[in-house]
Amino acid sequence: MSGGTSGGRPPGLAQLAAARLWAATRFPYLASGVFGAAVIPSPGSGTVSVDESWRMRADPELTADWTAAQLGSVLIHHVCHLLRSHGERAQAVTTGPEEARAWIRAADAEINDDLVPAGLDLPGQPILPEHLGASDGLLAEQYFDHVRVREASGRRSGSWLDCGSGADGVPRPGDGPGGLPGWQADLLKRQVAQDVMSYARQAGTVPAGLLRWAEQTLHPKVDWRRLLAAELRRAVAQVAGAVDFSYQRPSRRSAVAGDVVLPALRRPVPEVAVVCDTSGSMNDELLAMVLAEVEGLLRALGLARQVRVLACDTAVAPAQRVTSAKQVQLIGGGGTNMGAGIAAAVALRPRPAVTVVLTDGYTPWPVEAPKGTRVVVGLLGAQAPDAPKWARAVRVDPELPGDGVR
Amino acid sequence: MASSQPNPAAEALGVAVAARVPVLLWGAPGTGKTSAIRAMAAAMGLPCETVIASIREPSDFAGLPIVVGGEVRFAPPTWARRLAEAGHGLLFLDELSTAPPAVQAALLRVVLERAVGDLTLPDEVAVVAAANPPEQAADGWDLSAPLANRLCHLNWHTDPRAVADGLAGGWAAPVVPALPDGWQAEELLSRGLVAAFLHVRPALACAPPTDAAAAGQGWPSPRTWEMAARLMAAAGAAGSGDEARSALIRGAVGEGAGVEFLAWLVEMDLPDPEQVLADPASFRLPERGDRAYAALAAIAAAVAGNPTQERWTAGWRVLGRSADAAPDVAAVAARVLARCRPDGAALPAEINLFAPVLRDAGLLQAQGGMGGRVAPP
Numbered sequence A: 001m002s003g004g005t006s007g008g009r010p011p012g013l014a015q016l017a018a019a020r021l022w023a024a025t026r027f028p029y030l031a032s033g034v035f036g037a038a039v040i041p042s043p044g045s046g047t048v049s050v051d052e053s054w055r056m057r058a059d060p061e062l063t064a065d066w067t068a069a070q071l072g073s074v075l076i077h078h079v080c081h082l083l084r085s086h087g088e089r090a091q092a093v094t095t096g097p098e099e100a101r102a103w104i105r106a107a108d109a110e111i112n113d114d115l116v117p118a119g120l121d122l123p124g125q126p127i128l129p130e131h132l133g134a135s136d137g138l139l140a141e142q143y144f145d146h147v148r149v150r151e152a153s154g155r156r157s158g159s160w161l162d163c164g165s166g167a168d169g170v171p172r173p174g175d176g177p178g179g180l181p182g183w184q185a186d187l188l189k190r191q192v193a194q195d196v197m198s199y200a201r202q203a204g205t206v207p208a209g210l211l212r213w214a215e216q217t218l219h220p221k222v223d224w225r226r227l228l229a230a231e232l233r234r235a236v237a238q239v240a241g242a243v244d245f246s247y248q249r250p251s252r253r254s255a256v257a258g259d260v261v262l263p264a265l266r267r268p269v270p271e272v273a274v275v276c277d278t279s280g281s282m283n284d285e286l287l288a289m290v291l292a293e294v295e296g297l298l299r300a301l302g303l304a305r306q307v308r309v310l311a312c313d314t315a316v317a318p319a320q321r322v323t324s325a326k327q328v329q330l331i332g333g334g335g336t337n338m339g340a341g342i343a344a345a346v347a348l349r350p351r352p353a354v355t356v357v358l359t360d361g362y363t364p365w366p367v368e369a370p371k372g373t374r375v376v377v378g379l380l381g382a383q384a385p386d387a388p389k390w391a392r393a394v395r396v397d398p399e400l401p402g403d404g405v406r
Numbered sequence B: 001m002a003s004s005q006p007n008p009a010a011e012a013l014g015v016a017v018a019a020r021v022p023v024l025l026w027g028a029p030g031t032g033k034t035s036a037i038r039a040m041a042a043a044m045g046l047p048c049e050t051v052i053a054s055i056r057e058p059s060d061f062a063g064l065p066i067v068v069g070g071e072v073r074f075a076p077p078t079w080a081r082r083l084a085e086a087g088h089g090l091l092f093l094d095e096l097s098t099a100p101p102a103v104q105a106a107l108l109r110v111v112l113e114r115a116v117g118d119l120t121l122p123d124e125v126a127v128v129a130a131a132n133p134p135e136q137a138a139d140g141w142d143l144s145a146p147l148a149n150r151l152c153h154l155n156w157h158t159d160p161r162a163v164a165d166g167l168a169g170g171w172a173a174p175v176v177p178a179l180p181d182g183w184q185a186e187e188l189l190s191r192g193l194v195a196a197f198l199h200v201r202p203a204l205a206c207a208p209p210t211d212a213a214a215a216g217q218g219w220p221s222p223r224t225w226e227m228a229a230r231l232m233a234a235a236g237a238a239g240s241g242d243e244a245r246s247a248l249i250r251g252a253v254g255e256g257a258g259v260e261f262l263a264w265l266v267e268m269d270l271p272d273p274e275q276v277l278a279d280p281a282s283f284r285l286p287e288r289g290d291r292a293y294a295a296l297a298a299i300a301a302a303v304a305g306n307p308t309q310e311r312w313t314a315g316w317r318v319l320g321r322s323a324d325a326a327p328d329v330a331a332v333a334a335r336v337l338a339r340c341r342p343d344g345a346a347l348p349a350e351i352n353l354f355a356p357v358l359r360d361a362g363l364l365q366a367q368g369g370m371g372g373r374v375a376p377p
Helices: A016-026 A028-036 A068-083 A086-093 A097-115 A140-152 A182-202 A208-218 A224-240 A284-300 A338-347 B008-018 B033-044 B078-086 B101-113 B160-169 B184-200 B222-238 B242-253 B255-268 B273-278 B289-305 B309-322 B327-339 B351-360 B363-367 B369-374
Strands: A038-041 A048-050 A055-058 A244-250 A263-266 A272-277 A307-312 A354-359 A374-380 A392-396 B023-026 B048-052 B064-068 B071-075 B089-094 B125-131 B152-155
Touching (some): A016 B327, A028 A182, A028 B327, A086 A097, A097 A208, A182 B255, A224 A392, A284 A354, A307 A338, B033 B125, B048 B078, B101 B125, B242 B255, B309 B351, B327 B351
Parallel strands (some): B023 B152, B089 B125
Antiparallel strands (some): B064 B071
C-alpha cells in the first residue's frame, strides 16, 4: 500500500518506510516514482514483483532479512521496469512465458548496467550485462539477443527475482483491474522524466542511460522514415493537389447544370527527381538505404515510373531514369556542390515538380529556392549541418532505433 | 448488444457525438471503425448518411452550381437534403485521409459549420469521420492542418479480447450518453480552467505544427482549446471515465499540449503551500504516495525559500500531521526543513517522530543528518 493510504506500516514489511526513504534520498530524481507505486504484502509469492498498474507485491518472508537499502534498491529497480515500459516492449519481441523469462533477464540488465554502479544495493545476484556476455549501455532488445544466443548453446545467464508483468507483459494472478490507470501512469512517468532532467541540470550526476530515457520521453525522436514519408507526401500533394480547371473536356456534371458549362477537374501527375550526393565524404551504404526508402515511398504514391536520379559531386552525371533503386549507378567521388545538382534537376524537361536531395550536408547551397520545384532534403548522418531554410529537411540518423524507448 | 470491457475510445466517441463536436477515428483498415459508427447510429435510432470522401469531388461538398432564374445557386447533394429533412442524425465521412487535398479543402465548412453548398445542416446533426493513418493506406494523404484542427482525433485501438468477444457474441455498439439539461453551464467552468492554464503557458494558446508528420494530428489553437473545454464539460456531465476524458482532451489539442494540460490539472489539486503554512491545521495529506510527496516537497521548498521562524515551525507542524500516515514521505521533507533552521528557532517536538525511520534507513550516521545539525549541543 502506498505511504499515503497505508495509515501505518503493512504487516510484515517493517522496513518499507525506511526502504522508501533510503531510495528517495539516494535517488532523489526517482522519488516520485518510488512513492507513486503501491506496495502490497503478498505472503507466499516468493518474490517481489510489479504489474503495469504500478502495484508491487512483496513476500514478507523473502524480504525479512533484507536491509532497508536492499528493499529500497528493489523498489527502484521495479520502478525502472515501469519507466522503461518493459511490459509493453516485451510483447513486441517475446512469444510466450518461456521467452518472457529470458526477456526479464535482458530487461534487468538494461536497468542494472548503470544503476548498480550508481549505488543500487540489490540483494542476491542481480543480472549484469557481463553475465550475458554483453557490454554495458545496450537496449533490452539487444541484451535479449545475447540471452537467446546463450540459452541456445545451453549456457545459463543467471537468475534473479521474477519481476512480474510490469517487466514481461505476461499477466500474473492478482493483476486484475485497479491500480494506477494508464493515463495517470503516463503523467507519472513524465513527472519522473522532468525530475531527472532538472536534477541533471542543477545538481549533477544522473546515470547516462536514465538521462537518455528522460530525454526520449520528453522529446521523443520521430523515426526518420515517418518524417521523410510525410514530407514527400506533402510535397507531392501540394503539387498534385494544385487542381487545374480545364475546358478541354466537359464536366460530368454538365447535364445537371443546364446552361452553365462547367470545367472538369484535371490533376497533373508530378515528376520527381532525386539528386544524390556522391562526394568522397558520403557513406555509400547509408545512401543506398535511403534511396531505397525514397523509391518505396514514391512507389506507394504511384509515382515510381516518373523518377529520375542524378548523381552529383561538383559536376552532375546525366539523369538516369530508373524503376528500382538497384539500377542506380552512383558516379562521382570528389568535392561537393549540391547547387549544381539542383540546377541540373530544374533544367530537366519535363521539369520535376519535386526534387529530393540526399546529402551529408557538407555542401554549398543556392542562396534562394530554385523556381518551379519543391525541394525535400534528406540529411544523412547525425552530425550533418543544417539545410537552408527554403527547403524541407529530414534528418536521417541510422543510429536511432525505429521505435526506441531508451 | 452486450457491452463487454469498457473501451475508452468508444466511450470518448459517444461523448464527442453527444457534445456535437466533430470527431475523427484513426485506425488501421479492418478494425471496425465503420461498423462501430453504424452500430452506434442504429442503436440510437439516428439516420446515418455515409459519404466516402475519397471518391467525391469538391463540388459534392461545396454544392453544385446550377442556374436558377439567371443566378447561380449551390445545390446540396441528396445526402445533405435527407439529413436536413430528418432534422437530426449522423454525417459519417469515411476514408477521410484518402480524400485528395482539393476535396479536403471543400470539407472545411462541412465539418465545422455543417454547411453544404447553400444548405446548412441542423445543429442536431453530428459529424463523425474515420481515416487510416497515411502509412497504412497506400493512397493516403496527410490531413491538411486546417482540416485536422477542426476535429477531435481519437485512436481506435483493437483490443484482442474485445475482438474475441465480438466474434462470439456480437459487437458492442458505442453508447451515446444522454447529457443532462443545462450541461453547457459546466462548459463555463472548464473554459475557466483552460483559460487559467493558458495564462501559465501562453505559448500553447496557438502552436501550429512544424513538421509534416504532425500536421495531420490535433494541434493547439483557440478553436481546439474551445473544443477541449466543451468536451471536458460533456465528459463530466456524462460521467465518463478519466481515460476517455484524457483521450478527448489530447485528441482535441494534440498529444503534447493535452498531456501538459492534464498534468497541470492534476497539479491544481495540490494544496497551495502558502495557504497551508498560514494554517497548518487545514492540511490534508493527498491519498496517493506521489501526490503526497509532491505536496510536502512543495511546502518544504516554500519554507526553504523564505525560512522565517514562524514559517519553519508551521512547516514542522504540517510534517507532524503527516508523519503517521506517510512517515517516509514526510521524512524526505523533514530533511529539507532540518537544513534551513532559522537562527534562534526552538526545536520543534515533531522532530522526534522522524528519528526511528531515519535511523532504519541508515541516514542518521551517514549524513550526520538531523542528529548532527539540529540536536541540542
